[in-house]
Amino acid sequence: MNTQFKKGVLELVVLMSLSKKDMYGYELVSEVSKIIDVNEGTIYPLLKRLTNERYFDTYLKESSEGPPRKYYHLTALGREYKDDLKKEWLKFHRKVDEFIKSDV
């Protein structure tokens, strides 16, 4: 699939995944890459950016195996942003879909 497509939707998928429950980096990355086949390395910078923009909070939690994990939590601001993005996506999707179908 076109990488530009993927990149655009990646943010939305990350936000949606995190709106269900808090996740640590690797968990979130695996979750997202199940839906979009994307270079996993590029998700971490996105998490960082969304954290810097205060859409995510992070906290450390001990794990039974290995070092403590950093969990990401969607903030109220993030939730708002996610809803906006989702609306935009649906609208965009609907329009493109209609247009494509009218071609047949």
Added chain:
Amino acid sequence: MKKQEFLDRLAEKLAVLNEKERSDILSEYSQHIDMKTAEGQSEEDAIADFGDPDELAREILDAYNIDPDYAKGKHERDRSFEKMVADKVSGFTAWMNRTADTLSKKSSKQIVGIVIKLILLVIVLLLLRIPVGLLTSLSAAVFLALPYSVGSAVNIIIAVLINVVYVIVVCYALYVFFKRVANDGYTGEKEAKDFMNGMNNEPYEESGAQKENTASGGEKKYHGFTWQDRTVDDVSGASSGSTGAASGGDTPKKGDSSASAAHVFGTILGVILKIIVVIIMIPVILIGIISVVGLGASIALVIQGFGVVGIMLIALGVTLCLLAIIWAVFKALFGKKRPPENSPAAGAKEV
């Protein structure tokens, strides 16, 4: 690539970030690789999934709204002379590889690529002969000022040293070349571009330019400053080619990749160049001391009523110019450290 090597490389690229942020993002990658290996994947495969580490570093910096090129420049400015030379050496090999790759892609025959690489290498090495020869003849011209026996002895030593350095460079370049042909390793385009920017400012030519300043008269101070500026450009433009060798310092270096070998070699080369420049500077410093004494004497004579104002002014000009050159050279070589060779400057003020 092994995990530690990958993390070191990334750490180096992210040097502009503060310690906390850097270790923060690096720990995510470290954990990711650990998880993958726990699932039975090899470290190499897990890292290969990340793609090009340079591209990854760019994306990370982009997340911080940092222009990766600027970040690099700022980081490089802190680097020492040795590091700069080390960068040039590995940046040079990267550039060769990339150029040859682009050329050979069209023919899609690897053998063509290798031949082109070899030809490029030979051309560059032959071109390198020019500044080497220039430097040798310049030092020869300068040392003729010394008493004959001393001058020729110093000349021979310097000529030998310069040529030894040149031979080392040639051997090393050939070694890296064949190693790369064997490994067919990845090299970043960025490094190559940066290296090309810095290429005119080969350290050899820099020291050559210094010598020319000694010979020419009035514009010395000006030359001194341009040279300083050039050094800054040079350092900021220098590629961060020595990828394996992280300058971060917070992560231990491991493995003997060709990149870290390049770093070690470059460091040694840098030290040798420093020594050569210091040796070349000795007569300049001597002339400086003589001119300071001459200036003092002429001032004394003027005060006593002799008509040597012209000579005094010439001595003053020569002294200032030499001090500017010495200051510029040692500042470039030793950074913030105060060179003991600056003593003529102190002498001038006392007189």
